[in-house]
Amino acid sequence: MADAIFIAAVSLAALSLLLAGIRLAKGPWAIDRTVALDAMTIMASSLIVAFALLSGRRIYVDVALVYGLVGFAGVVALARYLEGGL
């Protein structure tokens, strides 16, 4: 029961990652792409934690933590570059 609900949750999260990827691919301006990239970073780090649960290895939670850090730094660097301050 719990496994079936969790598989449905992971499938919905993967679908939303794919839909945000459509915005990343076709967004008319660089700002739209960066917003989509920000949302995709959060979804991907949550999905890495879900993968840690499904595979049963705790090390992937640390991978998700580091990926969240690096994604945040990347989005802020891109935003500062687009603003013209970098």
Added chain:
Amino acid sequence: MAAIIGASLSLVGSLFFLLSAIGLLRMPDAFNRMQAGTKATTLGSMLFLVGIGLMRPDFLGRALLLAGFIALTNPVSSNALARAAHGYRKRLGAKLAPDALAEDDEALAAAAVRDAAAGSQAPRVQEGRHVD
């Protein structure tokens, strides 16, 4: 029982992810997409991670750490993105009726002109915003 509650919380969180992705696809301009893409993912990721932590209690500490980290950093990146998008607001076609940042910039420019006209006074110290 805790596993079913955790899986249901994860399902609710992934529904918020789906809402944010649909908002990213269907909102008209970059500021509205930012609204959908950052707030909904913050709530969705917190629910998703707490759900996973309830399913496996040995993941709970790290999952809460990641959720708190996302709750702290997502508004910061949203703020940086909004400041970046404000520079392109004419090209983006965004309608910003109360534009406090532009009013602030105009007030700063008017104050600089007034100071230059006043001559060799001591430079004004701007409160609040850092002006390069």
